[in-house]
Amino acid sequence: MSEPIVFPPLMSGLAVTGPIDPFDTACAKAAMGCDAGLIVYNLAPNMMTAAMVFAPEVPLASAMAMLPTCGIGFQNALGALAPPEVAVHLEWNGALRVNGARCGRFRxxxxxxxxxxxPDWLVVGVAIPLWPASDNPGETPDATALYAEGCSDVEAPALLEAWARHTLNWINRWEHDGPRPLHEEWRGLAHDVGEAVTQNGKTGTFMGVDEDFGMLLRDADGTTQLIPLTTLLETP
Known part of the structure; x- marks a missing residue:
């Protein structure tokens, strides 16, 4: 029998199986008034999916910091469990990069x-492919899976537990110390800063983020536009 998954204080777990999506389940539970800190998860053989429920006490523009917070928590968790040569980076739009290739995403x-x-509630979900969808990785050179990148010894339950612990640590730092430490950590993990990117139909140089993690995009004319992080919100 497998060991039960242990979450840190103030967090609780709800396992789902089969085709049930933890993100959809977490949003439904949040809408019904569940406690903040609920983590709904589905640990399938080839995919790890999970979602965390928050009850923000700040405006949504500030609460959206939980998206990069969860990404930083995941990077820290995988960094503690994976071999040291495995590189994990975060895209502004929630996508994850492992050794340069896309490997799952946050929503x-x-x-x-x-x-x-x-907002009454906010839910951040993550989906991480564990095994490649195809036996021929050359078909999708910009996409990968965790176990194809030297992480075959990283067990999904341990990664889930570590993600919860590291994310809670960054939530506490954000609450006590403000956004500065979060920004400093994120800058070291951000993908494509200083490079040309296309986001929300706009193309320009990704210059960094504002206080609320909105993307600062400089176009060819030298004009800098702000793309708020709230534009990444999915709607029911």
Missing amino acids: VMASDTDPASS
Whole structure:
């Protein structure tokens, strides 16, 4: 019998199986008023999916920091469990990069889309492929899976537990110390800063982020546009 998954204090787990999507389940539970800190997860043989419920007490524009917070928590967790040569980076839009190739993504939904309002709930979900979808990796050179990148000894339950612990640590730092430590950590992990990117139909040089992690995109004319992180919100 496998060992039970242990979450840190103030967090609890709910396992789902088969085709059930933890993100959809977490959003439904949040809408019904479940406690913050619930982690819904589905540990399939080839995919790890999970979602974390938050109850923000700040406007949505600030609460969206939980998206990069969860990404940093995952990078820290995998960094502690994987071989040291495995590199993990974060795209602004929630995608994850392992050794340069895309390997899963984060997504986010909230009860309200008004950046100035405090939402009743916010859910951040993650999906990480463990095994490649194809036996021929050359078919998708920009996509990979965790176990194809030297992480075959990283067990999904241990990774889930570590993600919860490291994410909670960064939530506490964000609450006590403000956004500065989060920004400093994220800058060291961000993918494509200083490079040409296309986001929300706009192309330019990714210059970094503002205080609320909005993308600063400089176009060919030298004009810098702000793309708020709230534009990544999914709608029910």
